[in-house]
Amino acid sequence: MATFKSPRLKIVEKRNWSNRHPDAGYTKHVRLIDSDIVHTWVESEQDIVMDFMDVELLKLVLEECGLMDKPFNIIFDLNNVSDISYRYKKSITDLLFNWEPYLGCICFFQVSSSMKLILASFTSVAPEKFCIVQAETYKDALQKIQAYKTEGICRDNPDTSNAFDNSDVRQQFISAIAKISWLNMLDVPISIPPSDSIYFHFFRSLESLRRDLWEKETEREKETAQLRQECENRITQMTIKMNAQTEVNKKASQQLKMEIDELKTRVATQDM
Structure with missing residues (x-):
């Protein structure tokens, strides 16, 4: 896992902030950065398919950090992640629609080509109030979260005044499929x-x-x-x-x- 060190950012790590997925062949790790950024990543020896979301692990981290009723953000390292299960997709939609108003910005980084369409679907069904961005590196992800926290900078919402312009039709099609399959x-x-x-x-x-x-x-x-x-x-x-x-x-x-x-x-x- 590549990390970006900054003397201004406090990092909290605990030994119990991880969960082993033996059937899927990976371990999920979580730590807290700068008091309100949940950093999560997977440890694996090869590309994996994430089988289910560690909701209880997320709740544990939020509870132990006093963030259950406070705004928080997430950066998610998708290195070695090639796909996610249908169960995981359902959990994502639950996270989006049932964790309001505290979940602010989610930034995915090190996204493989096989995950880009999934994230596009993920973004297309997300409520407008959520900030969902992508980054190339851990450093870029932190910078985007910090920009969101200090300046409110987020992804551009598509203009739906002409919903079937060529520039937007791909997003419309992905959204339609996601609503049928995910939701x-x-x-x-x-x-x-x-x-x-x-x-x-x-x-x-x-x-x-x-x-x-x-x-x-x-x-x-x-x-x-x-x-x-x-x-x-x-x-x-x-x-x-x-x-x-x-x-x-x-x-x-x-x-x-x-x-x-x-x-x-x-x-x-x-x-x-």
């Missing part, structure tokens, strides 16, 4: 450019896919609800049957007890 926003229609646009058929096909997936999901939910209702009805019927059988057994037990008592009485009478 499962199948009930939200995709904006389609005018029919004379060269991108019309691409977005039309994507919208058709969204509708098909939405119908499939709706049908699955109906089938699940029907199956749940059938199971509940069966449980009710079996409960009634069990209670009835219990009552029958209770009466049979009482009858048997009466017969036993009667036999005992006859035996006692004969003994006399």
Whole structure:
């Protein structure tokens, strides 16, 4: 891990601020820089796929540093990271939408080519209030975070006044895919450019896919609800049957007890 030393930055490291991922072949490390910058990176011998986000580790660091209810920023070293799992992607969206208002700027650095599209998708679905930037090195990442903290400098938000200009269409397409796959926003229609646009058929096909997936999901939910209702009805019927059988057994037990008592009485009478 390359580091940038600065006498002005206080660095806090603890032995328990790490987590081993044996199945994925890496260890996640975290440390705190300048009182509110969470620096995280992976230690591995080869390129890895991050399997799940260490949410509890992040909470531990924030708690031990008194940042659970204070603004904080993140720099993430993606060296040796070639991909992330679907589970990790879901955790990212949870981080973005449920950690407000304290998460400020996230800066990724040493980003491999295979991760650039993923980060583009990540950025496209992020709420506008979040600052998401990329950097080449650790030093650059710190400088961008410091700029955000002192001057409010962040990524430029795309101009959506003409959403299907050539300069923006890639971002629109990535955003649409991310909303379908990451956020499962199948009930939200995709904006389609005018029919004379060269991108019309691409977005039309994507919208058709969204509708098909939405119908499939709706049908699955109906089938699940029907199956749940059938199971509940069966449980009710079996409960009634069990209670009835219990009552029958209770009466049979009482009858048997009466017969036993009667036999005992006859035996006692004969003994006399």
